[in-house]
Amino acid sequence: MTGPYGRWIADYRDGGLHPFPVDGKRPCVTSYAKRRPSAATTERWAQTFPAANLGLPTRREGLAVLDADDPGVVALFEAVAGFTPLRVGTRRGEHWYFGDPRGEIAGANHPLGQPFDIKAAGSAAFVLIPGSENQGAVYRIIDYDGDDHAAEFTRRLRELPRLSSSAHRELLQRPRGLVQVRKTSAGGGNTILLTGATIPEGARNDALFKASCRGAHDIRQRHGDGEEGLVALTDHVHALNSALCDPPLASDEVDKLAGGVWARTLTGVNHPPPRKKKYVWSVLQRMGRQVRSLVLWGWLTQGQFDTDDMELAPARVAAAIPGWKPHDAVAAIKGLVALKILRQVRAGSRGRGNVARYQLVEPLVSEVSFTAGLHALAGDAAALALLVFLADFWGPDIQAPISAEGMSQHVGGPFGCWTKVGILKARDRLEAAGLIERLAVKRTSARHPRALFQVRAVGVLKIPGNVPVDIHRPLSLTAPAARLQRPW
Incomplete structure (x- = not known):
């Protein structure tokens, strides 16, 4: 009888993944954790174990997977770990996929008795992937209605954010009052809602601060940077405090907390979540x-x-x-x-x-042509990396505050291991090459005005239409690369 492994392995292998066969939830083979099997090996496994499920080792693939055994834990994942583009429905809950490329996240089974597991850098840790079956339930990607789950799963694996060490530590602690922020268009406009457990004394400030940081950027988009925005955020935090805190914080404490969050939002220290890619x-x-x-x-x-x-x-x-x-x-x-x-x-x-x-x-x-960018920047790799972020994330022709402090490592910005000095040098190189332009108008903030830059990356974009959009290859290379006669 042909089962999940026999039906799906060819599709996964075409996408570059090499799952191993699992009998129920028990591996059928022993040589699966350290190295990826060859195509010949997976074909042999498919003939030997056609009815098996499909397993993927987390350590080998650089993954950290949060495995919820209870649907109620999903709110905890969203509050602590944040967004992930890859969620897979299981028999009793969901798998939330995050990246762990360096194998730094330690796995845990039901930490402190909580109804979830962390599958990560354990030597034998693995998860069942879409197509697998368990007691009548089929593993499928949540929020995907297409038919090619293998290709979609492989694509989303390449877009995973990393699971931060702070989120990992918080998941291993005893659960406290954790909150979840959502958007809804009910009643007109984008209203920010918050749901979750009652927040007890001792956890109120921390929970309200996290919820306020998430809501501040949405409020700022609707009400601007002025006094109206601060008033809207303060009202929002007061509503959360009254609805969820037991007992509620004093009114003056809530006002102080909202003011601090608003100041951080304007200065860029509390950076917004990614808006585009x-x-x-x-x-x-x-x-x-x-x-x-x-x-x-x-x-x-x-x-x-x-x-x-x-x-x-x-x-x-x-x-x-x-x-x-x-x-x-x-x-x-x-x-x-x-x-x-x-x-x-x-x-x-x-x-x-x-x-x-x-x-x-x-x-x-990427939408940026690396050949054109390298020639424009004389091979400066750091400056080109910053340009790729600006063009792909915000757009190739947009005004953007390039905050070296907000992008650098100590606040968890996109340049996770960069220093502030490194970002400033790359920014100066882009400015010297004419790919960004410092504007005379500055962005108003609570502490001091921040420089605004006009991104001018249109000239170094790839030519759309020449190649498939998902690969972004230009038709030809400019000199000297075009003189190469053979591939390498």
Whole structure:
């Protein structure tokens, strides 16, 4: 009898994933956790265990999965861990997928008796993926009505945000008064609602502060930066305090809390959630300080290369990318291999022409042409990474406050491992190249005016229509890359 593994494995393998067979919830094989099986191995497994379920090791794939055994825990996940584009319905609850590329998140089963598990960096931890069946229930992606769950699952895996260490710590603590913010159009306009358990004394300030930070940006969009916005936020926090806190906080404490949240919102310290593409945010968090690897990733994705078999000679890469030296190319290649974006097909050896060959596991989706950007910035990888974020996240021709403090590591910005100085240098390089322009008008804030910049990245965008939108490859490369005669 053909079951989930026999029916779905070919679809997952086409998308670059290699699940292993699971009998119910017990692995059918032992060699699944450390390395990805080959296509021949998965075909053999499909013939041997066709009725098995599909398992995916979390540590091997750099994942942290929150496994809710009770539908009521979903509100806890949303309040603590935040947004994720990939949620899978199970027999008793949901799987919430997050990234853990460095294997830093420790797994836990029912921490402090709570009805959920954390599947992460455990040596044998795994989860069942869409297509699997358990006691009559079929695992499916929530909020997806299409038929190709394997392709959609693989696509969303590439857009996962990281599970922060603070959220992980909070999940392991005894549950307190946790809240959940939602939007609704009931009654006209976007009203912010908050639901959750009653907040006891000792947890009120922390819970109200988190809920207020989430609501402040929506209120600011509707009421502006002036006094009207502060009044609206204060009324909002008073309503939350009265509805959920037991006993409620004093009125003067609520006013002080709302004022502090509003000041943080205006200065950019309390940064808003991503408005456009979560993908570029997650890519920056994933790459960390490895900006050369990020640039090489985009350059290879958009080049005229056979990405399944590339010769990557560091000297040739450095000759094609302006301002790069061979050691830059070596570091970039090693970084991509470590992140499992590049897979080595054949090792290099001494001798003329014996160059290592690689396969690009996944493309980098961006509207920016990496070739044009590298030439405009003379190979400055850090500046190009900042430009990709501005163009893909906010838009290629928009006014944006480029706050080095708000984007840097100590407030959890998109450039998770960057320093404030590094962001300032990249911003200055973009300004010198004419890709951003400092405006005379400044954005008003509670502490001091913030500089506004006009993004002018239209000239370095890829040409749409030449290639599929999801890959974003230009038709041709500009000099000197166009002089290359063979793929690498």
